[in-house]
Amino acid sequence: MTDVTTDNPFFRPSTLPYELPPFADITEEHYLPAFDAGFAEHLAEIKAIAENPEPPTFENTIVAMERAGELLNRVALVFFAQTSTDTSDRLQELEEEISPRWAAHLDAITLDGALFARIDALYERRAELAGVGGAAGAAGAADLAGTADVAGTADVAEAAGGAETAGVAGDAGAAGAAGGTEAAGTAGAPLGPVELRLLEKRYRDFVLGGAKLSADDKARLSELNEQLAALSTEFDRNLLVAKKAGQQVFDSADQLAGMSADAVAAAKENGEAVGLPGKHVISLKSFSNQTELAALEDREARRALLEASLERAWDSNSPVIVKIAMLRAERAALLGFASHAEYAVQDRTAKTTAAVEDLMTRLIPAAVANAGREAKALRGRLPEGQRLEAWDWTYYSEKVRQAEYDVDSEALRPYLELDSVLVNGVFHAAELVYGITFEARPDLVAYHPDVRIWEVFDADGSGIGLFLGDFFARSSKRGGAWMTNYVEQSHLLGQLPVVVNNLNVAKPPVGEPALLTWDEVRTLFHEFGHALHGLFSDVEHPTLAGTNTPRDFVEYPSQVNEMWAEWPEVLANYAKHYRTGEPVPAGLLARMAEAEKFGQGFAVVEVLAAVMLDWAWHSLAVGEDPGDAKAFEEAALERYGLLIPEIPPRYRSSYFAHIWGNGYAAGYYSYLWSEVLDKDTVDWFKEGVGAGAEEAEKVRSIRESGELFRRVVLSRGGSVDLMGAFAEFRGRGPEVEAMLRARGLAG
Known part of the structure; x- marks a missing residue:
């Protein structure tokens, strides 16, 4: 076992509040020794479980696996988070070494025949173990048995967390998180529905992980997983290099005409930060259409910025993604599936590739037609x-919004100051809906000076956990926005959650405010929805905690939380001019809502293009060579009717971090799939308030609705049938009409 006398901070639980990692004590040199010890310790624990001479029970097998790997989980959570948020040359070297070892470690567990024999024996006896009435419970749980571990990182709007290596602790057992069991799981007592769900999940995970393969096939599977882990790391490294090299440099502020004064100042400050004093530098965001395109008056500046975005990382990542796609297809075939897409949906609420394709093909024609009407305008x-080009679309869309709806996005930014949006908006909405409060903890040290920490309290004053906010872009941080767990909630271990939200807002000059775009405001609310999902977790087993839900469900709670950004009482509380304190001009919200309907054709088409690119890459059959990556991308978009030069995909293949590095392979459809649940839930919240209700009654109704949503959905993680949970509070299953109306696609 580990020698706890060493000074390595990972070798013992943190003594800080909520077991916050002791970032001030952690150095890069602590990681490798901690991983070495963690791998060895975890394998020894797994060996003891597999070779236990006693007959397998839920307690001595499933719960024992949940308890195993405490040290490994502790270091993995911090390491894989840091490589995303504040990497370095040394950390990238370590990641290249650790990622394939991590994949091999997980395979050593999943492909352990003796261990699987114990799980298999319990699975075959699950109805008996459930006791009287348990068989029915087992059948119900089987509907979503084996729900996918969503690496404890949930991204959301942009880059999502978790890696091909499963490195960011979501699989609390395989990844080595400590865990526990319900009391009913002890010897002689019948298993309850949560235990049955965990048992069935373990069984499904092992089967999908290759536990039933022959010895030769297991060996090949391990090779594939190690190669994929290394390639995923290579993709991320190439993308970070491309992000730095692909920044757009402008010699003069005149080229940035149309952007606000503070945005121009931020670009100049960014030039200083990246070693180009006197230049104005716009760093690329993770998606294709950079937000500055809506403001830049200089058409050549727009063209240069968009082309820099669209052309990044092709040279370095084209061969990488072709290899990943082909190896994933081979792995899927080895496991008995026609494609990686078919393999991936086994653990999701969609269940079949046909279900995914049915929704997407229903949306494509209507979205394309809608975009065509917008293009005409x-x-x-x-x-x-002048011909309409891709770099013109968002600029002239903004002109339409200004002329037709009296909405000027740049003029809105002074009302959207980061701290006000966060404290008076995001936090205020959480208090209004769920009764929770926040207290800044400047006494606690995070992993970077820009990161702030808050303690979160429930309505009764009890502590819920810690929330970390890391909002500014930097060269050592990957693009996008996401949420990660540092500590996952567990009743057995007495652990409460520690979660972080990451954004990539341009850091303003010292003393200047950080003013957001409306899209960044929505992203902030979105990511905090993921944070709430983690903070409200109220389960026994970490494997089933918080955001550890199917990939096509995990975006649902975060998308619902976006609604509060424009809820009148919330908007009025945070959208105030940062200098004068004046509220946003009357009627702006209504005009914004109308103006956004105009852009829905573009918005849906760019997302659908990314969805279907993901789907095409992961629908390859074993042995099918996609050839040139760019040619494959073009052919795929043309096949689905989405090759529209004026609307590039939200992510092109070479920088599509969701699917090559961050766990959304054959899963980017999840954003639209979850949106069906989201828009239906927004309607439910609005129905709960009631038209014409008095103000006090509205507040009471929001709290009541929030408590129900928290109890039925947000607190239960993956411990229940999630579509059943939706029906429990909604009174019926989800209906797509609300989403179609919101997207302007109804009819």
């Missing part, structure tokens, strides 16, 4: 003889 505003 934009062409009417172009100078005579």
Whole structure:
């Protein structure tokens, strides 16, 4: 066992509040020794479980696996989070070494025949173990048996966490998280529905992980997993290099005409930060259409910025993604599936590739037609003889919004100061809906000076956990926005959650405010929805805690939380001019809502293009060579009717971090799939308030609705049938009409 006398901070539980990692004591040199010890310790614990001479029980097998690997989980949570948020050359070297070892370690557990024999024996006896009435419970749990471990990182709007290596602790057992069991799981007592769900999940995970393969096939599977882990790390490294090299440099502030004064100042400050004093530098965000395109008046500046975005990482990542796609197809075939997409949906609420394709093909024609109508309106505003290009779309869309709806996105930014949006908006909404409060903890040290920490309290004053906010972009941080766990909630261990939200807002000059775009406001609310999912977790087993839900469900709670950004009482509380304190001009919210309907064709098409690119790459059959990556991308978009030069995919293949590095392979459809649940739930919240209700009654109704949503959905993680949980509070299953209406696709 580990020698706890060493000074390595990972070798013992943190003594800080809520077991916050002792970041001030952690150095890069602590990681490798902690991983070495963690791997060895975890394998020894697994060996003891597999070779236990006693007959297998839920307690001595499933619960014992949940308890195993405490040290490994502790170091993995911190390490894989840091490589995303504040990496370095040394950390990248370590990641290249650790990622394939991590994959091999997980395979050593999943492919352990003696261990699987014990799980298999329990699975075959699950109805008997459930006792009287348990068989029915087992049948119900089987509907979602084996729900996917969503690496404890949930991204959301942009880059999502978790890696091909499963490195960011979501699989609390295989990844080595400590865990526990319900009291009913002890010897002689019948298993309850939660235990049955955990048992069935373990069984499904092992089967999908290759536990039933022959010895030769297991060996090949391990090779594939190690290669994929290394390639995923290579993709991420190439993308970080491309992010630095692909930044757009402008010699003069005149080229940035149309952008607000503070945005121009931030670009100049960014030039200083990246070693280009006197230049104005726009660093690329993770998605294709950079937000600055809506403001830049200089058409050549727009073209240069968009082309820099669209062309990044092709040279370095094209061969990498082709290899990943082919190896994933081979792995799927080895496990008995026609494609990686078919393999991936086994652990999701969609269940079948046909279900995914049915929704997407239903959306494509309507979205394309909607975008065509928008393009016609934009062409009417172009100078005579000028052709509509991709770098013109968002700029002239903004002109339409200004002219038709009296909405100026740049003029809105002074009302959207980061701290006000966070404290008076995001936190205020959480208190309004769920009764929770926040207290800044400047006494606690995070992993970077820009990161702030808050303690979160329930309505009764009891502590819920810690929330970390890391909002600014930096060269050592990957692009996008995401949520990660540092500590997962567990009743057995007495652990409460520690979660972090990451954004990539441009850091303003010292003394200046950070003013957000409306899209960044929505992203902030979205990511905090993931944080709430982790903070409200109220389960016994970490494997089933918080965001450890199917990939096509995990975006649902975060998308619901976006609704509070424009809820009148919340908006009025945070959207105030950062200098004068004046509220946003009357009627702006209504005009914004109308203006956004105009852009839904573009918005849905760019997302659908990314969805279907993901789907095409992961629908390859074993042995099928996609050839040139760019040519494959173009052919796929044309096949699905989404090859529209004026609307590039939200992510092109070479920088599509969701699917190559962050766990969304054959899963990017999840955003639209979850949106069906989201929009239906937004309608439910609004129905609960009631038209014409008095203000006090509205507040009471929101709290009552929030408590129900928290209890039925947010607190239960993956411990229940999640579609059943939706029906429990909604009174019926989800219906797609609310989503179609919101996207302007109804009819």
